[in-house]
Amino acid sequence: MAIFRFDPNARSIRLVAHARNGQVVRLALALDTGATQTTIPLWAAKRMGLQPSPTRPSVLSVTAEGMVTSAGYELPHLQVLGQSLDDLEVITLNLPAAAGVHGLLGLSFLRHFRLFINFPKGKLALLPGASGFFRNLLGLVELARVYW
Numbered sequence: 001m002a003i004f005r006f007d008p009n010a011r012s013i014r015l016v017a018h019a020r021n022g023q024v025v026r027l028a029l030a031l032d033t034g035a036t037q038t039t040i041p042l043w044a045a046k047r048m049g050l051q052p053s054p055t056r057p058s059v060l061s062v063t064a065e066g067m068v069t070s071a072g073y074e075l076p077h078l079q080v081l082g083q084s085l086d087d088l089e090v091i092t093l094n095l096p097a098a099a100g101v102h103g104l105l106g107l108s109f110l111r112h113f114r115l116f117i118n119f120p121k122g123k124l125a126l127l128p129g130a131s132g133f134f135r136n137l138l139g140l141v142e143l144a145r146v147y148w
Helices: 040-047 135-146
Strands: 014-021 025-029 038-040 058-063 066-080 081-093 103-105 114-119 123-126
Touching: 014 123, 025 040, 025 135, 038 066, 040 066, 081 123
Parallel strands: 025 103, 038 081
Antiparallel strands: 014 025, 014 066, 038 103, 058 066, 066 081, 114 123
8 A cells, every 4th residue: 555645735636547448548536525426537438438327327516617417427447546446436527628637536436445644744545445453454554654
């Protein structure tokens, strides 16, 4: 488990993600604990050959620009900071180029893990969410590494 270093003065925490549905697409995602859904751009969904979800064909999202209708997709695999999740519900949202990222890493992904952030030191760690003695012990060790 690695410690990710970021600039605490930057506008966002930019992470590299690898989305896969046969073909791997590398995405820059902003860590966004205020976003309910993880978002990817429409071009990435098309490149991976994803089809809109039959159970959730569209989602109404609140963005800085107002209300937007976004297509819902099931992403077969997403890997971020060494942690992976299969069959993740995502929505497509084309962010402006000025955002500097392709999408948002939201709670639909993050709720499956333990996230530790030390803003003053510019460090974060993403750990498996599974409990158990050894996982909890590893979490405490990683927490100590993030905060010291």
